Amino acid sequence: MIEFVEITKQYPGSKIPALSNVSLQIQRGEFVFLVGSSGAGKSTMLRLLFREYLPSSGSIFFLGRDSAKMKPGELLKYRRRIGMVFQDFRLLKQKTVFENVAFALEVVGRSSQEIRLAVPVALAEVGLLDRAKAFPGELSGGEQQRVGIARAIVRKPTIILADEPTGNVDPENAWQLMELFTQINRTGTTVIIATHASDVVDRLRKRVIALEKGRLVRDEKRGVYGHES
Amino acid sequence: MNLNSFRYCLRQGAVSLQRNFWLAMVTASMIAVSIAIFGVFLLLSVNVGQVMQNIAGNVEIAVFLEDRADTNSVLSAIRGLSGVAEYTFVSREQGLVNFGQTLGEKDLFSVLAGENNPLPDMFRVRTLDATLVPTMAAALRKVRGVEAVDYGEDLVAQLLNMTRWLNSMFLALSLFLGLGATLLIVTIIRLSVMARQEEIGVMKYLGASNWYIRLPFILEGATMGLLGSLLATLSLGAVYFRLTSNLQNGVLPFLFRPVTEVAALWPMFSLLLLLGFFLGIIGSLLSVRKYLREVRRTA
Structure with a gap:
């Protein structure tokens, strides 16, 4: 479904490329961890996947289509098939939990009736139906991230891209969040998570793509965070 | 959308x-x-x-005639031009009266009456459109019997x-x-x-x-x-x-x-x-x- 062909990404003003000659394939319905130290290129990979940036060289294909050649309308449709989850949650503070999740549907022009039906389903999936009227400031970090996940899944995306989703939550909540991602993946959604949470990666034994200084150093089907001794 | x-x-x-x-x-x-x-x-x-x-709409063309000009032939030439809105004939005697009235010096000009009148006969011509003035003035200058044409070029x-x-x-x-x-x-x-x-x-x-x-x-x-x-x-x-x-x-x-x-x-x-x-x-x-x-x- 996703194919990186010899991707190099160099940011303007930087001497070292953020990604260097990376090639890989990700199939529909896969659960993938992107691991590596800070600055290894994990976030760059997610941003390239969202087509927030274009690669300096190489091509990224989505369902056989070169993402660099997508026309504006096509790009919009592509992005609407992706659910994004961020380390800092990126919830709108002045909106309630319900409104934050509804926002993902509002911006693509869904009717209020559809919103009234879909939002409670998404909130129930993440176990926050009873907090629908709360504001983000009234929630714990773990709860805020679950709202972020509800917002990402409410449109039933094909792919979930999560950048350090457990970075700002305690270990117990981190486990619950990973449980959620696993559940989402079971419904057929491709999940790609950039993370530092080694214990979670080690326990789940999913596909692990390891990056180091922008280079792909390891790609294991049922991998662990570090090298297996 | x-x-x-x-x-x-x-x-x-x-x-x-x-x-x-x-x-x-x-x-x-x-x-x-x-x-x-x-x-x-x-x-x-x-x-x-x-x-x-x-x-500009009030600009008049003053057509001064030669001393022994045929007024009727000038008149028919004016009538033959297109774009003329109105015209009036001002005889040299009427011209003198008007001039006197403008200056408010009736006595001084009474001595200029008759043979001593220095003014020529003239036509005042008004055009339908102010932009026609220069071309019409040029056409009038060519009419036989016309000595001079004046329309205040400087003002325009x-x-x-x-x-x-x-x-x-x-x-x-x-x-x-x-x-x-x-x-x-x-x-x-x-x-x-x-x-x-x-x-x-x-x-x-x-x-x-x-x-x-x-x-x-x-x-x-x-x-x-x-x-x-x-x-x-x-x-x-x-x-x-x-x-x-x-x-x-x-x-x-x-x-x-x-x-x-x-x-x-x-x-x-x-x-x-x-x-x-x-x-x-x-x-x-x-x-x-x-x-x-x-x-x-x-x-």
């Missing part, structure tokens, strides 16, 4: 206006001032134009020069004011954009189209622009009609009467209204442009 999205954009525009109510009012007032000044110059230009037209040239100068000044000032008003809108909308920067970022990640992000700001700018121009147009209209109704009560001679016909003024006032509206839209588009730029391949 469907109806749901449009409704959302309307709501967002209204919320933003409400949130920045005083700032929006200040902007609308500044736009009103800019457009009112622009309107004053537009009105001045319309009125000066009318005065020029009145003066001066009027044309003055109108041209006034129009250039008016154009420069309009551009300057328009630029000022646009910059003002850009600044205010940018504040609004910055206040919603986080939301715009989230919207982009949620796959909102650029138009969806842009439209609330455009509506906000257009409302401010329209409000400003409405304020300017109404105040300007009220002041202008008050002023002209006072001036019209016979104080000014015909040549300097201001333009008061609604038919002549409404296009100008509509233009002012539209101008505010479009300035608002242009200002908003410029403000959000930077935030919506799509990524490019970087080396």
Whole structure:
């Protein structure tokens, strides 16, 4: 479904490329961890996947289509098939939990009736139906991230891209969040998570793509965070 | 964009206006001032134009005849020209009387009567259109029996020069004011954009189209622009009609009467209204442009 062909990404003003000659394939319905130290290129990979940036060289294909050649309308449709989850949650503070999740549907022009039906389903999936009227400031970090996940899944995306989703939550909540991602993946959604949470990666034994200084150093089907001794 | 999205954009525009109510009012007032000044110059230009037209329309061609010229043949030549509105024959005797009356010296000129009269017979010719004057004057010069033709070339040239100068000044000032008003809108909308920067970022990640992000700001700018121009147009209209109704009560001679016909003024006032509206839209588009730029391949 996703194919990186010899991707190099160099940011303007930087001497070292953020990604260097990376090639890989990700199939529909896969659960993938992107691991590596800070600055290894994990976030760059997610941003390239969202087509927030274009690669300096190489091509990224989505369902056989070169993402660099997508026309504006096509790009919009592509992005609407992706659910994004961020380390800092990126919830709108002045909106309630319900409104934050509804926002993902509002911006693509869904009717209020559809919103009234879909939002409670998404909130129930993440176990926050009873907090629908709360504001983000009234929630714990773990709860805020679950709202972020509800917002990402409410449109039933094909792919979930999560950048350090457990970075700002305690270990117990981190486990619950990973449980959620696993559940989402079971419904057929491709999940790609950039993370530092080694214990979670080690326990789940999913596909692990390891990056180091922008280079792909390891790609294991049922991998662990570090090298297996 | 469907109806749901449009409704959302309307709501967002209204919320933003409400949130920045005083700032929006200040902007609308500044736009009103800019457009009112622009309107004053537009009105001045319309009125000066009318005065020029009145003066130019009253320009007469004086056709002086030779001493023993055949008046009838000159008359038929004048009749044969196209674009003649009216003509009058002024005999040398009548000319002397008129001249005396103008100077108020009847006695002095009584000695010039009869054989001593230095004035020639003449025709006063008025054209249908002021622009026809120079060509008609040239044609009349060629008529047999005509000694000289005069229509005040200098005055006409001066009027044309003055109108041209006034129009250039008016154009420069309009551009300057328009630029000022646009910059003002850009600044205010940018504040609004910055206040919603986080939301715009989230919207982009949620796959909102650029138009969806842009439209609330455009509506906000257009409302401010329209409000400003409405304020300017109404105040300007009220002041202008008050002023002209006072001036019209016979104080000014015909040549300097201001333009008061609604038919002549409404296009100008509509233009002012539209101008505010479009300035608002242009200002908003410029403000959000930077935030919506799509990524490019970087080396």
